[in-house]
Amino acid sequence: MSDLSATSRTRHSRLREQGRTDRADLFAVLNAGFICHLGIVVDGDPMVVPTVYGFDSGHIYVHGSVASRSLTSGTTVCVTITHVDGLVLARSVFEHGVNYRSAMIYGVPRVLEGEEKLAALECLTEHVAPGQWDYARRPNRKELAATTMLAIPLEEASVKVRQGPPEDADDPHDVWAGVLPLSTSWREPVTDPHASHPVPDHVARRTSGDQGVV
Known part of the structure; x- marks a missing residue:
């Protein structure tokens, strides 16, 4: 499994110790959730849309109504996924933080049609609710026509993970410090x-x- 790309947009320039370069770390973040935020510029204005996703080894898939202005191809988008694992409560407010796992993906989406579109819908459905594709009624022709499905390549991505206690153990302010976990x-x-x-x-x-x- 190859390392993640290190482009000018995905290179870890701050908090490098939290950066991850193994592609397996990207898949771990993707596998742990099903909601992403799709960022795109529409008519000159930024738009960030929360949406469900599915993924395979090469792409992340998002879908929505054909009327959605955010689901367009041909221009670079940014997809982010974040999992909050706890609040880091330090001795000083300055050192407070969050334990988290996050991924940021840049790419130019491609609109899927035909069998590719149906396969991506199955991938998304099975990621969100395993077993549901074979249990529920599958989309008919009218429903497929009303749906846009985008495939965004996983070629340019960045992953960061923060774990552990506060980093101000040497602070003389004598109060409780630690992590408030969230699950x-x-x-x-x-x-x-x-x-x-x-x-x-x-x-x-x-x-x-x-x-x-x-």
Whole structure:
């Protein structure tokens, strides 16, 4: 597995000790979540849109309505993913911080059509809810026509991770210091009152932590 690119946009110039260069670290950040922020300039103004994503070894996929102004091809976009793992509460306010894992991806999106579009929708669906593509009804022709699917290459990316306690152990101010951890977990499924079927196994397994995004 190759190292991440180190371009002028992705090179770690600050807090280099938090930088990661292994591509496996990028996939770890992508695999740990399913919400990204898509940044793009639209009509001269910046726009940042939160959206779900899926990914494979070469691309990250985002989708939305064909009417969305943010889902365009031919111009560079910036995609970010961030996971907050805790607040770092130091002895001084200046040294406070956050334990986190983050990725930043630059690329020129490509609009997918036909079988590529359908495969990307499956990839996105299975990343967000494993097992759902074969369980639920798949999109019909009208729904596919109303959907834009973008593929953004994972060729230019940067990853940073901050872990551990505060870094001001030598500060003479004698107060408590440490980390306030933060975690996210799935809760019990809430059944639609109009649904007549029990919760399927692939959904129920999410609450036990057996599979899926955490």
